[in-house]
Amino acid sequence: MNAPTLPKLDPKDFKSDVKPIWCPGCGDFGVLAALTRASAQVGRPPEEIAVVSGIGCSSRLPAYTSAYGFHGVHGRALPFAIGLKSARPDIEVIAVGGDGDGYSIGGNHFLHACRRNVDLVYIVMDNHVYGMTKGQPSPTTEPDWICNIAPAGTGLHPLNPMTLAVAAGANFIARGFTGDPNGLARLIVEAIAWPGFAFIEVLSPCVTFRPEQKDWKHAVHAGPAEPLSDRARAAAVLLSDDGFGTGIFFKGERSRAHPLPAASRTMDDIERRFAL
Amino acid sequence: MSRSTVAIALAGSGGAGVMTIGSMLLEAAARSGYYGLFSRLSGPQVRGGEAAALLRIGTVAVESQPDYYDALVAIDWGHVERFATEIPLQATSLIVGDPRMGEPPEAMLASGATLWKLPFSEQAATVRGGRPNMVALGVVSALLGLDPDELERVVVAKIGAKGEAIIEASRAALRAGRSLPLPDGGALALASPADPKPRWLISGNEAAAVGALRGGIRFVAGYPITPATEVVEWLAPVLPELGGTLLQAEDELAAVGMAVGASYGGVPAMTVTSGPGLSLMVETLGLAIAAEMPLVLIDVMRGGPSTGIPTKSEQSDLNLAIYGTHGDAPRLVLAPVSIADTLATTQWSVELAEALQVPAIVLSDQGMGQTRSVIDAPALHDSPDSRLRAGPLEPDSYRRYAITDSGISPMTAPGDAHGQWIGDGLTHNERGTPSSAAKDHHAQLAKRLRKLESHDFGARWAEVEGDGEVAVITWGSTVGPTREAIARLVASGHRLRHVAIRLLAPLQREALAAALRGVRRVIVVEVNQAGQLAQYLRATGAIPVPVESHARPGPLPLRPRELVETLSRWCSQ
Numbered sequence: 001m002n003a004p005t006l007p008k009l010d011p012k013d014f015k016s017d018v019k020p021i022w023c024p025g026c027g028d029f030g031v032l033a034a035l036t037r038a039s040a041q042v043g044r045p046p047e048e049i050a051v052v053s054g055i056g057c058s059s060r061l062p063a064y065t066s067a068y069g070f071h072g073v074h075g076r077a078l079p080f081a082i083g084l085k086s087a088r089p090d091i092e093v094i095a096v097g098g099d100g101d102g103y104s105i106g107g108n109h110f111l112h113a114c115r116r117n118v119d120l121v122y123i124v125m126d127n128h129v130y131g132m133t134k135g136q137p138s139p140t141t142e143p144d145w146i147c148n149i150a151p152a153g154t155g156l157h158p159l160n161p162m163t164l165a166v167a168a169g170a171n172f173i174a175r176g177f178t179g180d181p182n183g184l185a186r187l188i189v190e191a192i193a194w195p196g197f198a199f200i201e202v203l204s205p206c207v208t209f210r211p212e213q214k215d216w217k218h219a220v221h222a223g224p225a226e227p228l229s230d231r232a233r234a235a236a237v238l239l240s241d242d243g244f245g246t247g248i249f250f251k252g253e254r255s256r257a258h259p260l261p262a263a264s265r266t267m268d269d270i271e272r273r274f275a276l
Numbered sequence: 277m278s279r280s281t282v283a284i285a286l287a288g289s290g291g292a293g294v295m296t297i298g299s300m301l302l303e304a305a306a307r308s309g310y311y312g313l314f315s316r317l318s319g320p321q322v323r324g325g326e327a328a329a330l331l332r333i334g335t336v337a338v339e340s341q342p343d344y345y346d347a348l349v350a351i352d353w354g355h356v357e358r359f360a361t362e363i364p365l366q367a368t369s370l371i372v373g374d375p376r377m378g379e380p381p382e383a384m385l386a387s388g389a390t391l392w393k394l395p396f397s398e399q400a401a402t403v404r405g406g407r408p409n410m411v412a413l414g415v416v417s418a419l420l421g422l423d424p425d426e427l428e429r430v431v432v433a434k435i436g437a438k439g440e441a442i443i444e445a446s447r448a449a450l451r452a453g454r455s456l457p458l459p460d461g462g463a464l465a466l467a468s469p470a471d472p473k474p475r476w477l478i479s480g481n482e483a484a485a486v487g488a489l490r491g492g493i494r495f496v497a498g499y500p501i502t503p504a505t506e507v508v509e510w511l512a513p514v515l516p517e518l519g520g521t522l523l524q525a526e527d528e529l530a531a532v533g534m535a536v537g538a539s540y541g542g543v544p545a546m547t548v549t550s551g552p553g554l555s556l557m558v559e560t561l562g563l564a565i566a567a568e569m570p571l572v573l574i575d576v577m578r579g580g581p582s583t584g585i586p587t588k589s590e591q592s593d594l595n596l597a598i599y600g601t602h603g604d605a606p607r608l609v610l611a612p613v614s615i616a617d618t619l620a621t622t623q624w625s626v627e628l629a630e631a632l633q634v635p636a637i638v639l640s641d642q643g644m645g646q647t648r649s650v651i652d653a654p655a656l657h658d659s660p661d662s663r664l665r666a667g668p669l670e671p672d673s674y675r676r677y678a679i680t681d682s683g684i685s686p687m688t689a690p691g692d693a694h695g696q697w698i699g700d701g702l703t704h705n706e707r708g709t710p711s712s713a714a715k716d717h718h719a720q721l722a723k724r725l726r727k728l729e730s731h732d733f734g735a736r737w738a739e740v741e742g743d744g745e746v747a748v749i750t751w752g753s754t755v756g757p758t759r760e761a762i763a764r765l766v767a768s769g770h771r772l773r774h775v776a777i778r779l780l781a782p783l784q785r786e787a788l789a790a791a792l793r794g795v796r797r798v799i800v801v802e803v804n805q806a807g808q809l810a811q812y813l814r815a816t817g818a819i820p821v822p823v824e825s826h827a828r829p830g831p832l833p834l835r836p837r838e839l840v841e842t843l844s845r846w847c848s849q
Contacts (some may be wrong), residue, residue, distance in 0.1 A: 063709060071710075082530075083545070263517065
């Protein structure tokens, strides 16, 4: 990745002039800041990066970068990212989105992206709420959180996405916090460098519908000193985790998916089987 | 008297080997210079159950299932009666069965067909390791007058890997079958074929795959679904050999999403499915239309709605293909007019999707996709890259959705400097930035419609044949049987026009009106309940006279005789 001939890149080189629709104080600003810092540090120009998303507040992020990207349909960022990366392994593909997009409507794609282990980074901005539709519970919402659609709380068991990721085969699993964009940028740089599917769960407070999440800055603490490479141990740590430890929890040893093959035959040759 | 076509059904329980001998028979006939079709019929069981190989062999290209089968040859009678409606027989037909395996079903004897009892199993027992299906193959090849040497060569080539003992047993069983006495007259002998031209033996599903590759497709994602799976399975080992990629997705939502992602990367991309999968893909179809992404989507139609009849054909996805998705979402919809044409139409679909930056849906069906056909070797070429790619760009100058006269704007792909854009399903402005302004919404909707409406599709939109004041309009798998019905009527002095529409959307209204100039009556022939094409043509007002509909649901294929009577009445009225 070292390209000494390139001019040094600055985080602002990765920002667009489109003004975010996010509420003032939204955690997602921290992810945008971290992503642009990480991109500058990685040193690839914006045209070699693609930021891909689904639908939701956080999924608006691609337009705020100067990279290539796609803001597609709800829940389908990962299939798009996998198709793009498989067809263009030379491009750095980063999928982003929220907890509703990634864990609910896109939950199946999340599982299979972990299994498939295509070399990309997936950043989920988790605020335990649907913000764009104004305050409904998501798969990570606490069971007793009260809102219009669930006046007595959902009573549903919150999803533990990191445990799910470790069981399904993700090769890199980390948690970040938007209140610490520098720390998050370091996680993104490491995720890009690590082969295979890298998943970063980001605590990203929704100041509008979950104002109590402003207190997350007090709850967050340093996670494991060293990432684990054993899935069973990592799963045990993640299952007993309080949900606020930040850092890299798991680095797997799965290798990068195979690069694109070079063409070895011609159509004339392939079609010969049909000739009588 | 020798015949120009013969239709044979080979039936038996699963494991009796009727598919094996069916494919050997077609290949031997093909290598002897004949044309033909071979379709498989099986019960709903995943494995085993009743099975039938349906063959039609002729001296000229065969594009239709027959009116009746000339012979039904059964190794045993298992549950073959379940195929009574799919293997129509008449009084001149022959039923050939082994008396040891019981009596033929009443439903089949009721046709008045002649029963001819032959001891397949007894004859097979005279050969060490001999099997009744090979005896039956010997009988059928003798009935048709096929060259025994050609047949033996095919048999040896097909089972060669199983070893010398099995080859010898098969050969001996084949000869034992040929030595059985034929019924009087040898009524099924085929006329000699014309000097054979170079030909291919290929299924519609394989032809779609070849057409896609010739068109430039280098990324395919799919999810297993009958009857489309073979397209993806055929491509799986081939795409890497061409430097491409194939992924099996976790569902159809993902399959189409992966294809759009690859297309965004600048690589022509395709997904393949059947009706239930197309229903799921409609979401991303709308995205691809809004974001102007080239994409090819093949739908090998089956009986619907819902799970319907997975293994049998119907043309009932037309409405979904033309109208599916919310919002105003123009797209390309094409249908091959024959198995042979599946190659060229799929290739054209790739070219159009790339050139017009829009999804192209190719409507094939189970009958076309899973039938193997002997076709004239196609003229082949690789399509040029028809995507309008942006040249070198100045910083901050690129507008992905620039309003142009043609409606087409140059595209960049990741890696192109200063070409960054964000694809979006949100209404956007010329740069691609989300906008809910009325002027952007109107301008972008108009652009997307204009690029399809103003494109010159040339003469390939349809096959227009014949003249006369009565016109028949068909699409897809109804083209072949309709052609055959019309040929018979023309031979008996009638005049008919036939318009087989290849480009269903955007409908070429002016060209269609021109093709129908002077007609008195128009009838639309299709295999679905509602008459979906007829309704669409009525709605567009492109037809100068009232549109009449000859529509019925599947799963039975359209046969020429269904049309001959109706059309002949029309011609004389």
